[in-house]
Amino acid sequence: QVQVQESGPGLVKPSETLSLTCTVSGASISTYYWSWIRQSPGKGLEWIGYIYYSGNTNNNPSLNSRVSISIDTSKNEFSLNLSSVTAADTAVYYCASGSNLLFENWGQGILVTVSS
Amino acid sequence: YVLTQPPSVSVAPGQTARITCGGNNIGTKSVHWYQQKPGQAPVLVLFDDTDRPSGIPERFSGSNSENTATLTISRVEAGDEADYFCQVWHSSTDLVDFGGGTKLTVL
DSSP: OOEEEEESOSEEOTTSOEEEEEEEESSOSSSSEEEEEEEOTTSOEEEEEEEETTSOEEEOTTTGGGEEEEEETTTTEEEEEEOSOOGGGOEEEEEEEESTTOOOEEOOOEEEEEOO | OOOBOOSEEEEOTTSOEEEEEEOTTGGGSOEEEEEEOTTSOOEEEEBTTTBOOTTOOTTEEEEEETTEEEEEEOSOOGGGOEEEEEEEEETTTTEEEEOOOEEEEEO
């Protein structure tokens, strides 16, 4: 059973970079697709982007220029960097995994608040 | 690409709930459905239009044709009360879209 767990700071200042890590257990990261998804308070789900173990990646065009997703196969983890954050980036951030970009396994989520 | 879901659906216990997900030619895509209860992460309840992951009751079923995909929950229980989201992957662009979500209320 694949398990994923988000970690990182819960508070980020405006204009700074939000950095989160997702640790994978129960499976090798050298399989499946690994994604980041967020949910603003009281809102729906927004796909941020994915990375495959080969390094192939793609991001939501609405965030494209600010998003960077990377993978560290030696640590069995992948990461999200979202630059130039504003209050609109305040959300619960989830990491998730699955085949063919459907999301079979989700982390519990981490609330990131953007505030000075 | 816009996926349109009704904001809310209400149904009495024991009845059937149908939650729709509208999109242009969505019938040509594989649709996945997620259930999210308050304070919890989403859970996959249907994938590839009609398939149930292990552990999901047979009461959950789906269909997808032309411009509408539908999640059907038969013999609704109080524990089914949740938000439901549809999701597709576009093979042509390698992008993912979610519907806006539907709040299912069990009366």
